[in-house]
Amino acid sequence: MRDEAQPDAARLAAARENVHTFMIKKERFATALWVLGGFFEASLFVALLIFMDFDNREHWFFFSGFLMVYAPLITFTWRNAVKMDHMYYRLIEELKYGD
Secondary structure (H helix, E strand, C coil): CCCCCCCCHHHHHHHHHHHHHHHHHHHHHHHHHHHHHHHHHHHHHHHHHHHCCCCCHHHHHHHHHHHHHHHHHHHHHHHHHHHHHHHHHHHHHHHHHCC
16 A cells, blocks of 8 residues: 555645635735726826817717727726636636535
8 A cells, every 4th residue: 555645734724825815915906906997097088078179070080989999998808807817716716626
């Protein structure tokens, strides 16, 4: 018979706690970045509306182009970031509870 190495329960618990702490810090940092990014996006949009000359048709053209290009870009970027986070946490859960 072979003697198989027995895992040290204290070291495993410490490693799990370190990973859990890292994931909490990562989630807080990501949330802070999203809030900061949202603030800058909203301030850019408000500044665009403040400095826009509503009587000038060229400004309306730029504004509609901004909405047609920039709004889907923000939406898809946000969706991809959320999907990547979900896949990351799913991977962690699979490694933690999987066979």
